[in-house]
Amino acid sequence: MSTGAISGLVVPRSGQSVWLVVCSAAAMAFLAVFVLALAASSAQLARGWEAQLAETATIRISAPPEDMEMQTALVLEVLRTTPGIADSRVMDTAEQAALLEVWLGPDLPLDTLPMPRLIELRETPEGPDRQGLRLRLSAEAPGAVYDDHTRWRRPLVQAAARLQGVALVALLLIGGVTCAIIALAASASLASNGQVIKVLRLVGARDRFIAAAFVKRISQLAVLGAGGGTALAMAVLWALPELGGAAAHMAGIGFDGAEWLWPLLVPPVAMGLAFLSSLATAFHVLRGVT
Amino acid sequence: MIVFDGVSHDYGGGALFRDASLRLEGGSFHFLTGPSGAGKSTLLKLCYGELLPSSGKITLMGQDRSTMTRDQLAEARQRIGVVHQDCQFLDHLSVAQNVGLPMTATGRRLLDTDLHDLLGWVGLADRAEALPPTLSGGERQRAALARAVIAAPSLLLADEPTGNLDWEMSQRLLLLMLELNRMGTAVLIATHDLNLIRFAKAHANARVLRISGRKLTLAGAEL
Numbered sequence: 001m002s003t004g005a006i007s008g009l010v011v012p013r014s015g016q017s018v019w020l021v022v023c024s025a026a027a028m029a030f031l032a033v034f035v036l037a038l039a040a041s042s043a044q045l046a047r048g049w050e051a052q053l054a055e056t057a058t059i060r061i062s063a064p065p066e067d068m069e070m071q072t073a074l075v076l077e078v079l080r081t082t083p084g085i086a087d088s089r090v091m092d093t094a095e096q097a098a099l100l101e102v103w104l105g106p107d108l109p110l111d112t113l114p115m116p117r118l119i120e121l122r123e124t125p126e127g128p129d130r131q132g133l134r135l136r137l138s139a140e141a142p143g144a145v146y147d148d149h150t151r152w153r154r155p156l157v158q159a160a161a162r163l164q165g166v167a168l169v170a171l172l173l174i175g176g177v178t179c180a181i182i183a184l185a186a187s188a189s190l191a192s193n194g195q196v197i198k199v200l201r202l203v204g205a206r207d208r209f210i211a212a213a214f215v216k217r218i219s220q221l222a223v224l225g226a227g228g229g230t231a232l233a234m235a236v237l238w239a240l241p242e243l244g245g246a247a248a249h250m251a252g253i254g255f256d257g258a259e260w261l262w263p264l265l266v267p268p269v270a271m272g273l274a275f276l277s278s279l280a281t282a283f284h285v286l287r288g289v290t
Numbered sequence: 291m292i293v294f295d296g297v298s299h300d301y302g303g304g305a306l307f308r309d310a311s312l313r314l315e316g317g318s319f320h321f322l323t324g325p326s327g328a329g330k331s332t333l334l335k336l337c338y339g340e341l342l343p344s345s346g347k348i349t350l351m352g353q354d355r356s357t358m359t360r361d362q363l364a365e366a367r368q369r370i371g372v373v374h375q376d377c378q379f380l381d382h383l384s385v386a387q388n389v390g391l392p393m394t395a396t397g398r399r400l401l402d403t404d405l406h407d408l409l410g411w412v413g414l415a416d417r418a419e420a421l422p423p424t425l426s427g428g429e430r431q432r433a434a435l436a437r438a439v440i441a442a443p444s445l446l447l448a449d450e451p452t453g454n455l456d457w458e459m460s461q462r463l464l465l466l467m468l469e470l471n472r473m474g475t476a477v478l479i480a481t482h483d484l485n486l487i488r489f490a491k492a493h494a495n496a497r498v499l500r501i502s503g504r505k506l507t508l509a510g511a512e513l
Contacts, residue, residue: 006394012382199378202338203437204368205395207360286360 007209010196011217017189021218024181025225025270026232032174033233033263039167040259046160049153055125056149059088061117063143071141072117078136079121084128088121178270179277186218186278190285197289211282215275222274226267234263291316291445291476292337294506297346299332306332309346310506312499314478316444319471319494321487322480323509324501330480331375333501334447337478338370339363351444368396371438373448377430379422385409385433386418392441405440411466412436413459427454435463439470446470448479452486460486468493 059079063071072090079088091099096118097108130148137144190197193214200210237254255262294312298305306329314320314337322330335341336348339355348355351366358366371392379388386405393400409415412432417425425433431454438446446467452460464486471477471494481487490496498509 006387006391009383009387010380010391010395195378196380199380199391200395201364202340202367202372202374202378203392203395204364204366204370204441206364209395209397 007213008216008220010200010213011189011193012196013217015189015192017185017192018221020185020188021182021221021274022225022228024185025178025222025274026229028174028178028181029226029229029266029270030233032171032266033230033237034253035167035170035174036262036266037233037237037253037255038170039164040255040262041253042160042163042167044256046157046164049156049160055123055127057121057123058147058149059119059121059137060145060147061119061141061143062145063117063141067143068117071143072119074141075119075137075144078133078140079119082128082133082136084124084126086122086124088119091118091120175269175273179273182218182222182274183277183281186214186281187285189214189218190282190289194289197286207283207286211279211286214282215278218278219271219274223267223271226270230263230266234260291351293347293349294336294343295347295349297336297343297348299329299336299341300344301332305344305504307501307504307506312506314445314476316476317471317474318476319468319490319496320476320478321490321496321498322478322501323482323487323498328501330501331449333506334372334449334478334480337445337447338367338372364396368392368441369444371441371443371446373431373434373438373446373451375449375453377422377434379430379433381422384419384421385414385425388422389414389433389436389440392437396441398441400440408436408440412463428456428459431455432459432463435466439466442470442473443475445476446478448477448481450481451479452481452483457485461489464490465493 059075061068061071061075076088076090079085093111096115100108130146134146137146197210200213240254292312292314294310297310297312298308300306310333322333324330332341336343337350339348339350339358342356350358350363351369353362353366355363380391383391386409387394389409390400390405392398406415406418409418412435414429414432414436417429417433422430422433431451435448435451438448448467451467452463455463460483467477467479468490479486479490487496487498500507500509
C-alpha cells in the first residue's frame with residue numbers, strides 16, 4: 001500500500017465531525033447556489049431593463065378633445081422628420097387599457113375618463129437629440145411631453161447593481177462561515193482522534209503527513225456535502241414555477257443558459273476553502289500536541 | 291545512539307528516578323528491570339522522545355532532544371521501533387495495514403512479500419486482514435512487535451513484549467529480536483521475565499539495567 005493510499009485511510013470515516021462537515025458544507029453550498037442565482041437574476045434584470053427601456057420612449061399628449069387629433073398629427077410629423085427615431089405609433093385604447101389594468105383592474109371605462117394620448121416610439125441605437133426633440137415638441141405641440149424613461153431606468157439599473165453587490169457580500173459571508181465551520185470540524189476531528197495522532201507519531205510520521213491525512217478526509221467530506229447541497233439547490237431552482245409577464249421581471253430567480261454552469265463551481269470552491277481552513281487548523285493543533 | 295547524561299524525571303511532584311546515565315550503542319542488547327512503578331515505561335518514553343526529562347540531557351540519534359524540532363523527532367523515530375505495553379493500533383485498519391504503517395506513513399516502500407513474511411514469522415499470516423480489536427492479547431503483542439521491526443530500526447524499544455505470550459512464542463519473538471541485534475540493531479527490553487533474560491544471555495551479550503530506589507544501575511552477574 002502506498003503513502004498516498006494510507007493517507008486516505010488513517011483517519012476513521014466515522015465520528016460527529018464527519019456529519020458536521022458534510023451537513024454544513026451542504027447547507028452552505030445550497031445557500032451559495034441561491035445567492036448565485038440571485039446575482040444571475042439581478043444581472044438579467046439589469047440587462048433586460050437596460051435594453052427594454054433604452055431604445056424606447058413615450059410621448060404623452062394632454063390636450064382638449066378638440067385639439068387632440070391635430071396635436072397627435074403634429075407630433076407624428078415631428079417624429080417622422082427627427083433623425084434617430086426608427087418608428088412611432090399611436091397606442092390604441094385597448095393597449096392603454098392593458099397598461100392600466102395592472103393598477104386599476106379589468107373592464108376599465110376609458111371612454112369616460114380624460115385619458116392622454118400615448119405615442120410609443122422606437123429609437124435607433126444612436127438615438128435622437130433628446131433636448132432638440134423636446135424643444136421642437138414644445139413649439140409644435142405644447143401638450144406633448146417626451147419621456148425617454150431615464151428617470152425609471154436609472155434607479156432600476158442601480159437597484160439591480162446593488163442586488164449584485166449584496167449577492168457578492170453574501171457569498172463572501174458564506175465562504176467565511178464555511179471556513180469557520182470547517183476549521184471547527186477539523187479541530188474536533190483532531191481532538192477526537194488523539195489515538196491516531198499518537199500512533200502516527202510513534203511510527204515516525206511527520207506533521208505534514210498527519211495534517212495531510214486529516215485535510216484529505218475533511219476536503220473529501222466537504223466536496224461530498226457541497227455536491228449534495230449544490231445538486232439539491234439546482235433541483236429546487238429548476239422546479240421553481242416560471243413566472244410570466246411583469247412578475248418574471250420582479251420576482252423570477254434562477255439561471256439562464258450557460259449560467260447553469262455557475263453552481264458547478266461551488267463544490268470545488270468548497271473543497272478549496274475546506275483544504276485551506278483545515279490545513280491551517282491541523283498544523284495549529286499539531287503544534288500544540290506533544 | 292541514545293545517551294542519558296544525569297537525567298532525572300519527576301511525576302507530579304515526586305521524583306521517579308534521579309541522575310540516570312546511560313549509553314545505548316548500535317548492536318547493544320539491554321534488558322531493563324525493576325519493580326512495578328519504578329519508571330521502566332517512563333525511561334522508554336524518554337528514549338523515544340515522547341517525554342522530556344525534568345533535568346539532565348538526552349541525546350537521541352546524535353541530537354539534543356531538548357532542541358529537536360518535531361520533524362527531527364519524527365526522523366529519529368523512523369529509526370526507532372517501539373513495542374508499547376498497550377500496543378496502540380489504529381483500530382479501523384487491518385493488522386497488515388497497522389504493521390506496515392511505519393513504512394507507508396513515512397513514504398518508504400513496503401513490499402507485500404516482506405510484510406507477509408514478517409506476519410508469518412510472528413504467526414499472524416492468517417490474521418492479516420483482521421481488525422486489532424478482534425485480536426487476543428498475545429496476537430496484539432506479536433502484531434506490535436512486527437510493526438516495530440518492519441522498518442529494520444536502528445533501535446528497538448520494547449515494553450513487556452512477551453507479557454501475554456506462551457514460552458514458545460516468547461522464545462520465537464526473542465529470537466527475532468536477537469537476529470535484528472546481530473544485524474546491528476540496539477535493543478532495550480523492559481521486562482520482569484527472568485527466563486527471557488536468561489534465554490537472551492545464552493544467545494547474546496545481553497546486559498541488564500535495573501531501576502530501583504530512584505537509581506538506574508547495571509545489574510550484577512547473578513542473572
